[in-house]
Amino acid sequence: MFDEKGTVKWGVMGTAGIASWGTIPGMQKANGCELYAIAGRSLEKAQTYKERFGFKKAYKGYEALLTDPEVEAVYIPLPNNIHCEWVIKALNAHKHVLCEKPLAMNESELRHMFAAARDNGVILMEAYAYLHSPYICRLKEIITSGEIGKIDYVDTAFLTQNYYEDIRLHKEQGGGGIYDVGCYCTSMILSLIDSPVKYVKADAEFGSTGVDHLASVMLGFEDGSRASFNAGMILGKDSCDRYDRLFIHGSKGYIRSDVEYNGEGELSFEVTVKDTNGERITRTETVSAESNYSMEMEQMNECIKGKAVPYITEEFSVKNMRILDSILDAVGYNDSKKQFILTNGVTIPAVGYGSYLSTEKGGVQTIMDAIDVGYRYIDTAQFYGNEEQIGEAIEKSGIPRDEIFLCSKVWHTDLGREKTLKAFEESCRKLKTDHLDMYLIHWPKSDGNDDEWFEKVSGSWAVMEELYEQGRVKAIGLSNFLPHHIRPLLETARIRPMVDQLELHVGYMQEYALSYLKKEGILPQAWSPLGRAKLINDDNVSKIAAKYGCTNAALLLRYLNQRGIPVIPKSSSKERMKDNLDIFGFSISEDDMSYLSCLPERGWSDEHPDNI
Secondary structure (H helix, E strand, C coil), rough: CCCCCCCCEEEEEEHHHHHHHHHHHHHHHHEEEEEEEEEECCCHHHHHHHHCCCCCCCEHHHHHHHHHCHHHHHHCCCCCCHHHHHHHHHHHCEEEEEEECCCCCCCCHHHHHHHHHHCCCEECCCCCHHHHHHHHHHHHHHHHCEEEEEEEEEEEECCCCCCCCCCCHHHHHCHHHHHHHHHHHHHHHHHHHHCCEEEEEEEECCCCCCCCEEEEEEEEEECCCEEEEEEEEECCCCCCCCCEEEEEEECCCEEEEEECCCEEEEEEEEEHHHHHHHHEEEEECEEECCCHHHHHHHHHHHHHCCCCCCCHHHHHHHHHHHHHHHHHHHHHCCCCCCCCECCCEEECCCEEEECCCCCCCCHHHHCCCCHHCCCCCCCCCCCCCCCCHHHHHHHHCCCCHCCEEEEEECHHHHHCHHHHHHHHHHHHHHHHHHEEEEEEEEECCCCCCCCCCHHHHHHHHHHHHHHHHHEEEEEEECCCCCCCHHHHHHEEEEEEEEEEEEECEEECCHHHHHHHHHHHEEEEEEECCHHHHHHCHHHHHHEEEHCCCCCHHHHHHHHEEECCCCCCCCCCHHHHHHHHHHHCCCCCHHHHHHHHHCCCCCCCCCCCCCCC
């Protein structure tokens, strides 16, 4: 516990630049902070920081700092890719944690970190020091007062340079301008616009190391407001210049500012409004801001003492990370994912086990084999006739139900409100569970002459919305729905579909449908991702697979993964099950992705949703 004076003993995990010129000096100025311990990869560097800043202890290695019982709180400025590992270790050691932005590499990591904080009864906060500034507070006051009216548009930028030999240029360490400075822009926009994000559009310039040097982003919000930003690390080559801007346009006026993110001292910006005659009147506002880092530390201390709640909340960090994930997806940075995050925050494994026809010979044992080799997503359907076998296999496996992502589907003969509700309960009974992780409508129509299909689909969807709201289903979606089936549903649905399973594979990528799903924020998922034996044995596929030393199946699945599409391959062979999970140890080049994308049609099932 903190001492009688209310002082918190802080440990710093790492000797990064932002710690030396930003946060540690902020600690020195802040009330209630004791610089107690510093840890580095080398004891020599930790000792240098100890002497320079006045820490009481210096440690070689981060574990040593975490085992010190005197350390109450830890500041973590490590490379982005190891934030999750060390934040969770610190939380499990019952230390409060302030971690540099971005807190995580993706939303899934972020949620695990906050869950660890709750489990251990300690505080976790993301370090956006600038958001603690009175400058930001004043901007919000002007907006809240209604002086400039409803916000229509926000534009901002954070552009810098001189990042030529830096970890921020290495993709494996979570580098790139979107992560490093774009997160300032997204957090600024979110702090000014309080509305759910409707769309994200983005493009970026990439360097030779695979990270984005310059990105341009457009955001749309449900309340009709829009935002844009530019972010990058390579503004030029001949200086160390930096460019920051903020423009907030409202229905009655606007705010212009060139104040730098994390700016301190006397900060000035302009407010322009129209008088009763329609004339523009501009005034200059000036705010005095001390160290943002010291204000951030003092706020964190108050939280530790139980006198305040984190200013940067878990909800805010999740919203911000979700936007960053969407931007990175849009520009092609995230070309390998072991998990995907649905629009409601639910995590779905990138590779699931497709059980259609897989259990005909092996039955329960086939599903147990899949679980044994590592599958934690089992995909089934009412039509497959194997739900009872899957329920028995999960029960026998000993794996807790909450560790299995379980998806089933309602068949077209059971569309309509009452039939779907009955089918759902029957699927749960057979699967020996009281809830499903995902529930889908299997096909939109019973046949090509089904003129009443939409009425039945609407009735089923209303039931699925209710099941979702009751917590009986974590995610709801569709299967084999094409854009012309989805459009009318979106006009009436209260809850938008989160997933659409489609036949997708090299030789049959349904590009128009994929483009539509991306625009609508619906995650495409691939059934028959291997395109049957005709594609598995294709000479063109074999030629590319040989270059990477992988099986044809691994190449085909990896292709879809790099396109941001989770897959559900099926196999009854335990060895092939393993092979289908092993798709993350290599990356397909852009040229080979292009080649595979341009192969003529092959491997199609000949099943069309309008004529099944």
